[in-house]
Amino acid sequence: MSDHLHDELTKEREAEILAAEREVYYPPAEVVAAAHVKDYQSLYEQAVNDLEGFWAERAQELEWYAPWEKVLDESKAPFYQWFVGAKTNIVHNALDRHLKTWRRNKLALIWEGENGEHRTLSYFALGREVNKFANVLKSMGVRKGDRVTIYMGRIPELIIAMLATAKIGAIHSVVYGGFSTEALADRIEDARSKVLVTADGGWLRGKTVNLKDIADEAVRRSGYVEHVLVVKRTGQPVNMQTSRDFWLHDLLALPIASQKCDTEVMDAEDPLFILYTSGTTGRPKGVLHTHGGYQVYVSTTLKWVFDIKDEDRYWCAADPGWITGHSYIVYGPLILGATSFMYEGGPDYPFPNRWWQMIEKYGITVLYTAPTAIRGLMRYGESWPNRYDLSSLRLLGSVGEPINPEAWRWYYRVIGKERCPIMDTWWQTETGGFMISPLPITPLKPGSATRPLPGIVADVVDEEGNSCKPNEDGYLVIKRPWPGMLRTVYGDPDRYVQQYWSKFGHKGWYLAGDSARRDEDGYIWVIGRIDDVIKVAGYRLGTAEIESALVSHPAVAEAAVIGVPDEIKGHAIHAFCIPRAGVPLPTEEELKQHVRKEMGPIAVPARIEFVSVLPKTRSGKIMRRVLRARALGQPEGDLSTLEA
Numbered sequence: 001m002s003d004h005l006h007d008e009l010t011k012e013r014e015a016e017i018l019a020a021e022r023e024v025y026y027p028p029a030e031v032v033a034a035a036h037v038k039d040y041q042s043l044y045e046q047a048v049n050d051l052e053g054f055w056a057e058r059a060q061e062l063e064w065y066a067p068w069e070k071v072l073d074e075s076k077a078p079f080y081q082w083f084v085g086a087k088t089n090i091v092h093n094a095l096d097r098h099l100k101t102w103r104r105n106k107l108a109l110i111w112e113g114e115n116g117e118h119r120t121l122s123y124f125a126l127g128r129e130v131n132k133f134a135n136v137l138k139s140m141g142v143r144k145g146d147r148v149t150i151y152m153g154r155i156p157e158l159i160i161a162m163l164a165t166a167k168i169g170a171i172h173s174v175v176y177g178g179f180s181t182e183a184l185a186d187r188i189e190d191a192r193s194k195v196l197v198t199a200d201g202g203w204l205r206g207k208t209v210n211l212k213d214i215a216d217e218a219v220r221r222s223g224y225v226e227h228v229l230v231v232k233r234t235g236q237p238v239n240m241q242t243s244r245d246f247w248l249h250d251l252l253a254l255p256i257a258s259q260k261c262d263t264e265v266m267d268a269e270d271p272l273f274i275l276y277t278s279g280t281t282g283r284p285k286g287v288l289h290t291h292g293g294y295q296v297y298v299s300t301t302l303k304w305v306f307d308i309k310d311e312d313r314y315w316c317a318a319d320p321g322w323i324t325g326h327s328y329i330v331y332g333p334l335i336l337g338a339t340s341f342m343y344e345g346g347p348d349y350p351f352p353n354r355w356w357q358m359i360e361k362y363g364i365t366v367l368y369t370a371p372t373a374i375r376g377l378m379r380y381g382e383s384w385p386n387r388y389d390l391s392s393l394r395l396l397g398s399v400g401e402p403i404n405p406e407a408w409r410w411y412y413r414v415i416g417k418e419r420c421p422i423m424d425t426w427w428q429t430e431t432g433g434f435m436i437s438p439l440p441i442t443p444l445k446p447g448s449a450t451r452p453l454p455g456i457v458a459d460v461v462d463e464e465g466n467s468c469k470p471n472e473d474g475y476l477v478i479k480r481p482w483p484g485m486l487r488t489v490y491g492d493p494d495r496y497v498q499q500y501w502s503k504f505g506h507k508g509w510y511l512a513g514d515s516a517r518r519d520e521d522g523y524i525w526v527i528g529r530i531d532d533v534i535k536v537a538g539y540r541l542g543t544a545e546i547e548s549a550l551v552s553h554p555a556v557a558e559a560a561v562i563g564v565p566d567e568i569k570g571h572a573i574h575a576f577c578i579p580r581a582g583v584p585l586p587t588e589e590e591l592k593q594h595v596r597k598e599m600g601p602i603a604v605p606a607r608i609e610f611v612s613v614l615p616k617t618r619s620g621k622i623m624r625r626v627l628r629a630r631a632l633g634q635p636e637g638d639l640s641t642l643e644a
């Protein structure tokens with residue numbers, strides 16, 4: 001099967017995994033004693049024996065306007081439906097219901113700007129700001145089912161905009177603030193958003209990012225957008241187009257922005273958001289999640305895995321513009337009534353002590369981040385974290401790509417002081433929430449996401465669908481539906497079926513697109529993607545999008561990109577381009593600037609090589625395996641299917 005696998009296990013990585021398989025870390029007794037889930041096995045079995053009853057019990061912990069008639073409807077599989085017939089709105093559970101309790105005075109959000117500014121919002125204050133924002137959106141003509149694109153940095157208004165959109169029954173599509181013109185334009189166009197919410201600029205590593213300029217160009221290219229709502233963050237000069245663009249603070253001062261706003265009653269299966277992510281081919285897919293199942297799934301999984309308590313100060317250091325932020329900065333923590341911390345800027349700005357200083361300053365108890373950030377901070381040495389009191393921490397987390405055992409051990413020893421278990425959570429934009437993850441009670445092995453959560457039936461299978469033997473690589477599949485699963489690809493149901501269900505869908509299995517193996521203890525080790533997705537610093541990018549940014553330059557006739565191993569980022573992008581005849585050859589730097597402008601800094605290749613041909617199969621498919629071998633200076637293997 002390894003021929004099909006993109007991220008083939010290197011010999012070093014294989015040796016590392018085999019060694020780490022025998023390295024077990026047991027959770028401290030006080031962590032186990034305090035944990036919400038004390039018995040994994042019985043909960044897991046309860047779900048296997050009665051999946052619907054299991055999820056119904058979890059759903060009952062939330063409030064619903066009207067109950068469901070059926071927990072799971074499989075009659076239109078793979079278009080599964082959850083909590084059919086129920087009436088709800090996720091914002092009711094994330095905000096409204098807390099306002100009836102003592103939690104109205106509890107902090108929902110603590111925020112620190114990169115420039116040291118800080119803001120706090122209680123549940124009451126967040127509820128008020130969301131209502132005012134929701135009324136502004138309504139005044140711009142946004143109605144139930146309309147799409148609102150949100151494009152800005154990590155500031156509280158991003159969260160407020162998401163909740164306000166959901167509150168009035170509209171659908172948000174958040175585009176990561178690190179993306180640029182073409183990426184934003186494509187996403188606006190696909191969602192046909194009539195309102196874009198953005199900011200004048202954002203702060204990143206002491207510099208401002210021209211968000212409004214990028215937004216203007218994207219709006220021009222995509223059509224559709226009728227109004228642009230602009231948050232003032234940096235105060236930099238921007239162009240405001242009369243009657244199209246409005247400052248948020250101007251509208252909030254008007255009587256239309258009342259602090260009362262009813263929450264729209266939604267069907268459980270009504271869309272909540274679209275989040276674009278990269279897949280095998282072509283343009284990014286709009287993964288669609290709905291109100292009912294998603295709220296049950298994100299709150300349950302967050303409660304189990306990070307064991308959220310009222311006294312926690314929880315920090316998920318992701319960006320709200322990605323699924324990790326949607327589920328575990330915004331919706332999950334708010335539904336649980338937790339206090340979250342959010343930081344605007346870069347982890348080492350102005351110095352590599354920034355994160356550790358904030359953990360001490362705010363008394364953070366749970367830190368959830370990505371391997372790339374850990375490796376990046378590890379590079380500066382342990383004297384930086386050692387100068388701070390990190391004793392408030394009780395749990396750590398990792399997400400986005402496999403964590404290499406070396407980074408795991410550093411995180412565990414230097415940050416967690418060998419008393420904070422690390423929750424290595426495997427999941428995807430499509431899954432809505434954690435799928436394979438330890439609980440605080442689980443014995444850990446560095447680099448393994450351990451076992452599927454209760455309610456999730458995961459397996460590693462071969463080409464024919466047979467379960468693989470221990471330590472044999474195979475396809476990671478999910479064999480039963482779960483409430484947080486994506487419902488479709490927005491506007492393209494065929495693509496949903498094709499992408500996730502064409503291989504094993506006849507058996508009712510979801511294909512994750514990752515390869516994995518299971519060890520003799522049943523622990524799962526995720527290896528990596530088997531499709532054209534590259535994980536760069538934890539960000540999910542598609543080769544097709546980067547290639548199309550490259551060929552949009554007049555001097556590039558054809559392009560192919562691959563991921564090559566990178567010590568800090570996990571993977572770095574390596575591009576091969578065929579120059580267009582008769583057009584002067586640009587420098588590598590010019591081409592990089594072009595990708596930065598179209599797609600954003602995260603998509604810029606580390607290397608661009610000019611070549612005269614690209615290796616292709618007879619059917620015209622680029623042989624990335626050959627390119628990868630070439631980039632790594634390895635033998636190129638069997639080239640017999642190469643184009644003549």
Ligand code: WTA
Pocket residue numbers: 277322323324398399400401402403424425426427428429430449512513514526527528529535538539540
């Ligand atoms: C990878 C991020 C190993 C995997 C939440 C998956 C991981 C893709 C882990 C989804 C992990 C995520 N261990 N690999 N703990 N978490 N991945 O949609 O390849 O941005 O398919 O969702 O990230 O990326 P996405």
